[in-house]
Amino acid sequence: MKLTDIYMKFQSDIVVIERELEATVQARHQVLRQASTHLLKAGGKRIRPVFVLLSAKFGTYDIDVLKHIAVPLELIHMASLVHDDVIDDAELRRGKKTIKSQWDNRVAMYTGDYIFAKAVETSTFFDHPEIHQILSYAIVEMCIGEVEQIRDQYNWQQNFRIYLRRIKRKTALLIAVSCKLGALAAGADRDVQHHLFTFGYNVGMSFQITDDILDFVGTEEQLGKPAGGDLRQGNVTLPALYAMQHDEKVRAMIEQALSTDYPEQADMEPILEAIKKSGGIEYSLEISDRYLERAYDALKSLPETQAKTYLSEIAAYIGKRKF
DSSP, rough: HHHHHHHHTTTHHHHHHHHHHHHHHHSSHHHHHHHHHHHHOOOOHHHHHHHHHHHHSSOOOOOOHHHHEEEEHHHHHHHHHHHHHHHHTTTTEETEOOOHSOOOHHHHHHHHHHHHHHHHHHHHTTOOOHHHHHHHHHHHHHHHHHHHHHHHHTTOOOHHHHHHHHIIIIHHHHHHHHHHHHHTTTOOOHHHHHHHHHHHHHHHHHHHHHHHHHHSSSOHHHHSSOOOOOHHHHOOOHHHHHHHHHHHHHHHHHHHHSSSSSSGOOEEEEHHHHHHHHTTHHHHHHHHHHHHHHHHHTTTTHHHHHHHHHHHHHHHHHHHHHO
């Protein structure tokens, strides 16, 4: 079954979430309203809300309850993207102008803050301290991950552990939390929540590693931004990390091209080719597959349901997607 087929099964509920997202980001202030809506209309896979819905199938499923956790999780993700684009000085997101490009950095930062605030506000539907503790923990960890990424920009000496810890905080944790909170909001058993969290964490790690691979092998049309953009911005991801640790010539090429006052002017083509030839892409795919296997293992303890099958199929899509 394709990902689109799974989405079709939940189409009516995804429409509810989309409408709720749009209603939630409306603001009295015109610029805030326009900027928030601009980001929303840029689209997205809505992976986190879908994980909420699928995980909730292991408990009592009620979209009128679940939307109050699915929407905040997507808003947290959206807000982090707005801030990311300011930090990265990104002009495009999903092939469209970023908020910082359409307006400016100040508008983008306040828009991100506004969306974070709306996420917290929406979650107050739940009178359940654990839900709020988990959400707060996820936001704190994401912020730490972002600060770590800034700290490690253009640090060509970092190691695999630093990279893996960073993507755990920036990406994997929010996907893990989406799975856990979907189950928690639906009243699923503790063991089920635990297995779903483990599943989501490992899927999230694979998701980000795949993203990092695509940044080297994807086209600008597929990515919605130029290939090699992460490395140009000094963000060392797994394929480049492997290449630099296994070939000093590649390390020297990257340092010479990007350790300048104007890294945005660097010719990335020779660097991209060198990384592809180094075995870094194949190694990264192998690590991504290891996380996927752990995700599948986490599902084995769950009841045999259609939702379990869908989760497995989404994991397969995430690990093998082309853009």
